[in-house]
Amino acid sequence: MKKQKILNIVMVVLIAIIVVSGVLAVGALKGWFTKSEDAIATIDQVSGIVNVERGGVGYRAxxxxxxxxxxxxxxxxxxxxTFDGTTMDEQSEVQFGEDGIVTLNRGxxxxxxxxxxxxxxxxxxTDAVYVADMRDGSGSILVLAGTVIYxxxxxxxxxKAGEQISILENDISVTKLDATALNEFAITQAKNAKETLCFTADDLDKVLADREAERQAALETSETIHIGDEANADSTEADADSTGKDKDKNSSAAEAEEEDDDDKGGSGGSSSGETSGPVNTCTIQIRCDTILNNLENLxxxxxGYVPGNxxxxxxxxxEFEEGETVFDVLCRVCNYFGxxxxxxxxxxxxxxxIEGINNLYEFDCGNQSGWMYKVNGWFPNYGCxxxxxxxxxxxxxxxxxNGLGADVGASMG
Amino acid sequence: MRFDSYHPTINLIYFTATIAFALWFNHPVFVLIGYLSAFAYSIKLNGLKALIFDLCLIPLGAAYALWYAYYNHFGITPVHQNIIGNQITVEALVYGSVRAITVITAIMFVTCLFKVFTTDKVVYLFGKISPKLSLFLSIILRIGPRIKVEGRRINVAQMGIGRGIGQGNIFQRIWHSLRELSILITWTLESFLESTRSMQSRGYSLKGRTAFSIYRFDNRDRSFVIAIFACLVWIFAGVALNQTAISYDPQILMNRITPVSFVFYLAYAILLLLPMILQIMGEKKFERLQRSCPV
Structure with a gap:
């Protein structure tokens, strides 16, 4: 029996050694044991899924x-x-060299x-703020402040500020930078930047407004849906950029659905196109700004599906027919805008x-989260x-x- | 070297780990490794019947995936539109099929478990926890067949005096079966009483009683435990490093697959295939020894 006990103890000790060495290996790789002097940068902010590859293994940052x-x-x-003053857009890859210099691999x-x-x-x-871009073998550097030498x-x-360097296969050129060359990501970052850039906030807002107008003009004109709230005089150019991206992906599906989507299980209502008698109109908007206050639960x-604003x-x-419900209008509008x-x-x-709109579902932001609707400022609390x-x-x-509606103004949970 | 001759706790550790991982992992590579290992192991243990069973499970899995995609509509790549207007998406189809495959893998491992984990091993393991419980269990497991045999004996005896279940008109038959049932119940109670008295006279209720078992925990088992724990630690390191992470909703996004990821895949494959490898090696060695030893 004594020999058995000794052997068992040896086995347990060996297992303990294996477990401890495993934990140490994972910790070393994930950087639990690195001192702050060895780090060349710190990740300040992460939105969505970001991976870091170290020692041949890729894991979530x-x-x-x-x-x-x-x-x-x-x-x-x-x-x-975002790390140390640099923000990466989606589908980008950045490598930190041994000398501490960053290489942009793509994005x-x-x-x-x-x-x-x-x-x-x-x-x-030198003291520069710029956008570096590289996709499909060509790249560019858009300088917003300071001087950049390539x-x-x-x-x-x-x-210099206001100029851009375009890098193609055989040709590198320096040209003037126009605000319309900046994409949504660059504009958002530029608006948040504390430095003075070559474009003012108004310039950038104008570019966004122009793009929004183009997008709306490109949508098929509908007899029943008018963009813009007649009651609100100030046009919100705040871009529904997710709407735009979804529209590009689903526009063909949306247009195909336009014809056969009008009546979805609601109560009655003939198909649109007949405007006999007085026209009934209502306004509808969809917002998820409470998520912006609860990003840690998201x-x-x-x-990536929560718009910036x-x-x-x-x-x-x-416009709607007599007897149509909130649900009919919501479906029609979502199909139109994709x-x-x-x-x-x-x-x-x-x-x-309604379980989800724009890929944001119930319980995605905490276990009390979900979609609610109000009509004329009051929450009906029954199905739409x-x-x-x-x-x-x-x-x-x-x-x-939070609070089953408490944070959007419903009186009870 | 054969896996079913190892100590029962080894079998328990292996199957618990395997089925838990099979149900937990979502990542396509791990799911695939699990499925192929389960397929191979079940065929090795059960032969042709297992092959037919596994092949029948595949259409059921496909049906489940289609049902899942029909009723869950997350995802950004629509394929078809539902009758009420929801989209059937690629992401939902893929997720449904992954879930189906994990359940199928677990089912196949459970069939292997039934083959490897015989009744006496279950009784032995229960006995380690409490000898009384294992004795109770062995008595329970014997009751069914014993009652059947005794019931048949009673019926034959009653038939001899014309009071069997198949003799007489309908009312008499009912009466005869009720009588036989009552005889059976009486016999069961009496036999329980007898067993209790005989167990008591053998010291069943004394303190410090241990159960006899034929299984020894020797060096072969110890090395197997160390190997399993090494694989487990390796797999958990992979989990901590997000190698098994994948998100399906609303877009299919996986972690980077680097050459080192294949080391984790290898660890998972080794964990799942180790018993099968040991079984095959053991049987080959046995055959070789049999051939070289003329009898």
Whole structure:
């Protein structure tokens, strides 16, 4: 028996050694044991799914993690990351060299780095704020402040604020930078930047407004849906950028659905096109700004589907027939703008229940979160396909995160 | 070297780990490794019957995936539109099929478990926890067949005096079966009483009683435990490093797959296939020894 006991103890000791060495290995890789002097950068903010590859293994990056030389930082679709004054857009990859110099492998970054490697060339910047971009073998550097020098194959190119360096296969040129060359990500970052840039906030807002107008002009004109709230005089150019992106993906599906979607299980209502008699209109908007106050509870994979200003659909006017419900109008509007929506029929309540709009579902932001609607400022608290609309109703769909409606103004849970 | 001759706790650890991982992991590579290992192991243990069973499970899995996609509509790549207007998406289809495959894998491992984990091993393991419980269990497991045999004996005896279940008109038959049932119940109670008295006279209720078992925990088992724990630690390191992480909703996003990721896949494959490898090695060695030893 004694021999058995000894052997058992040996076995347990060996297992303990294996477990401890496993924990130490994972910790070393994840940087639990690195001292702050060794880190060359710290991740300040992460939105969506961002991975870091260290020592041959890729794992998820967390806010506050330290970055070491030879790390590769990558953002997946609909994600972004910020470290030490540099913000990465989605689907970008950045590598930290042994000497501490960052290399942009692909994607877009909005940065203030003094040194950067881009497409086999070196970027040297002095007090500069610029956007470095590289996709599909061509790249560019858009300088918003300061001076940037790009060196490749012995040639040097200098750009000052308001100029851009375009890097193609055989041709590198320095040209003037126009505000319309900036994409949504760059504009958002530029507006948040504390430095004075070559474009003012008004210039950037104008670009956004122009783009929004183009997008709305490109939508098929509908007899029953008018963009813009007639009651609100100030046009919200706050971009529903998710709406735009979804529209591009689903526009063909949306237009195909236009013809056969009009009556969805609600109460009656003939198909649109006949405007005999007085026209009934209502306004509808969809917003999820409460999520912006609860970002830590949000599922990481959904972070890219929350618009920057929290507005999925700016107020717009919709015509409807007698007897149509909130549900009919919501479906029509979402199909027109290409906003993803999911609903289910609940027999015990005899109505449709909206589970998700724009890929934001119930319980995605905490276990009390979900979609609620109010009409003329009051929450009906029953299914949206049971509320028959009257002329002039104002519908607001809002996403609640806490208190079953308490944070959007409903009186009880 | 054969896996079913190892100590029962080893079998328990292995199957618990395997089925838990099979149900937990969502990542396509891990799910695939689990499915293939379960398929191979069940065929090795049960032969052709297992092959037919596994092949029948595949259409059921596909049906489940389709049902899942029909009723869950998350995802950004629509394929078709529902009758009430919801979208059937690729992400929901893929997630449904992944869930179906994990459940199928667990079912196949459970069939392997039934083959490897015989009744006496279950009784032995229960006996380690409490000897009384294992004795109770062994008595319970014997009751069914014993009652059946005794019932048949009673019926034959009653038939001899014309009071069997199949004799007489309908009322008489009912009466005869009721009588036989009453005889059976009486016999069961009496036999319980007898067993209790005989167990008591053998010191069943004394303190410090241990149960006899034929299983020894020797070095072969110890090395297997160390190997399993090494694999488990490796797999948990992979989980901590997000190698098994994947999000399906609303877009399918996986972690980067680097050459080192294959080391984690290998660890999972080793954990799942170790018993099968040991079984095959053991049987081959046995055959070789049999052939070289003329009898």
């Amino acid at each position: 967390e806010e506050g993690a330290a970055l070491l030389p030879k790390d590769i930082l990558e953002t997946l679709p609909k994600a972004s990351a 877009t970054i909005f940065t203030r780095l003094d040194a950067l490697n881009l497409m086999d060339g070196k970027v040297t910047a 060196e490749k194959d012995g040639e040097t190119y200098t750009a 599922e990481p994979s959904k972070a 929290g507005v999925i659909l700016t107020p717009c006017t919709v 906003i993803q929506i999911e609903y289910s029929w609940t027999p015990i309540y005899n109505s449709y229940y 396909s049971s509320y028959t609309l009257k002329n002039g109703d104002n519908i607001v769909w809002c996403y609640t995160c």
